Amino acid sequence: MSNHVQISAYYQSLLESLGPDHPLRRTVFPLDDFSPEPGDSDDPLGEEIHSPVPGLIHTYPDKVLLLATLNCAVYCRYCTRGRLVGKTTNPWGTKSEIQSRWFQWLGKHEKVRDVLISGGDPLTLSDGELDGLLAGVRKTDHVRTVRVGSKAPAVWPQRITPALADILAKHRVWLQLHFIHPAELTQETTQACDTLAAAGVPLVSQTVLLKGINDDVNTLTGLFYGLLERRVKPYYLFQCDPVTGSSSFRTPVEKGLQLISELQGRVSGLALPVFALDAPGGGGKIPLLPNSRFHREGNEIVLTNYEGKEYRYPDPEGGIQPAAETPRL
């Protein structure tokens, strides 16, 4: 859990305008009980043991995560990387030393196709620093996809300038945003998303499911449609990681499954993210599906839609048994 309280002037004024009881306040101010629970961890995803080089995390064979900075515009109380973010001095050395180790490592690992630059929030770097880092990553021929994770359009939309958008577009970056509530979709945020989309930067969003903040179908519907309107594809809805002291934010896994099931009937497929859990200890993201809504009857698959009505799809027997392939929780 992040112990650091810091909030951009913009987000502070947004929270003030929402009133003293708005649940978003809990995500940045220490208003909850942060006592650790059994199973909590300071490093719930086991990043430290998957870090061959400081600040570089290698969990999947084809992907790598670079922690470009430990600074954020706002510190979230449920942050998975609360053990690191907000530190005033980087524990791994100077930026140029760290990055030169990363680029050497990348050059030797030809299976890596996808680089995610995160932190902290990489958009707290200056335009020049970000441009230099992206150029260094792009020099590695086998890297095909570069993603940058940022919460800036939600909490510091003024950071999104045409010059920054051009840098991201030049390096063919996918921008992976972090929105948790429709109240974050202000006029300023819309302008920031428009600037990025106009420059040709593809936008997706990740949302952490948070108890009492966004764990109801109306809030999520408003958020996901609001994102689509702003040309941001809802990508993942995450079960909150068991980071130390975050239990007051966590919902039971079944709650997320129920919400996804309800959303399937209410929002267009484009607005529906994948509900997933990041396996503790570094097992990677595991998509979670609501209970299977189909079973086989002879040569037919019997499906149940979101209203509970049954439909039959002709399908000769002998294929893969769908029920056995679908996780049930």
Ligand code: SF4
């Ligand atoms: S913006 Fe991201 S990295 Fe920073 S505190 Fe929030 S969740 Fe953590």
